[in-house]
Amino acid sequence: MFFILSKILAFLISPLVWVFALLIYSFITKIETRAKKLRIAAVILLYVSSNSFLVDELYRAWEPVTPDYDLMSTKYEGAIILGGIGDIDLRLKKINFGFGGDRLFQTLALYHKGRVKRMIFTGGSGSIEFPEKREGLYVQKYLQSIHIPDSSLVVESTSKNTYENAVNTKKLLDSLHIDGDFLLVTSGYHMPRAMAVFNKVGFKKLTPYVTNRASGIRRFTFDHLFIPNPGALHGIEYLLHEWMGYIVYKLKGYA
Secondary structure (H helix, E strand, C coil): CHHHHHHHHHHHCCHHHHHHHHHHHHHHCCCHHHHHHHHHHHHHHHHHHCEHHHHHHHHHHHCCCCCCHHHCCCCEEEEEEECCCEEEECCCCEEEECHHHHHHHHHHHHHHCCCEEEEEEECCCCCCCCCCCCHHHHHHHHHHHCCCCHHHEEEECCCCCHHHHHHHHHHHHHHCCCCCCEEEEEEHHHHHHHHHHHHHCCCCCEEEEEECCCCCCCCCCHHHHHCECHHHHHHHHHHHHHHHHHHHHHHHCCC
């Protein structure tokens, strides 16, 4: 039920959904002054949500700043890689990596350098429609295809959200008697919630390793400051979803 409700909530907080709702209401209402105000509100909301500078600043304020672990030589028992890194092609039986694929590829580099002993992937299906798209199984298949030995892999493929990632991974590692220092690998915008949840379920020696950070160098060019950008609109969707998830997890005692 919580999984389904989270999907509904993600839909309801979407700025684009609210823009359409305002516009539809403006055409339904018979009060012309109200209709005008609704259309103005829709345009303002759409512009603010698609403004690259504003969205970039929000990401910069939210994403944690961590030391550059790539320049260090510290070694770890394993790197816990959170799912949500691609989409499953059921016809070809493979994973197509997306924006979050950086989580896996950055970890692969650390593994080949001998910085992490194991790659621990956690992720099942985040889809209500396609529960068979268990991401962990396809990531395992991919890693095996590039000759990563099974002895270096731990895969959890049943979790549907971050809370289940943490709980299921803890149970799995405990059952395998694997302990030590771990990296937690996930996207910058997702790291605050992920660290809070994993610490809550009992991970004590956990270091955040941020990948695919969304915020970049602060820019003051005309297009970045003023021109609407569909990429920014996509970015604010991710961030609002993450903020709502963090609040809900706090209320439920998950984080």
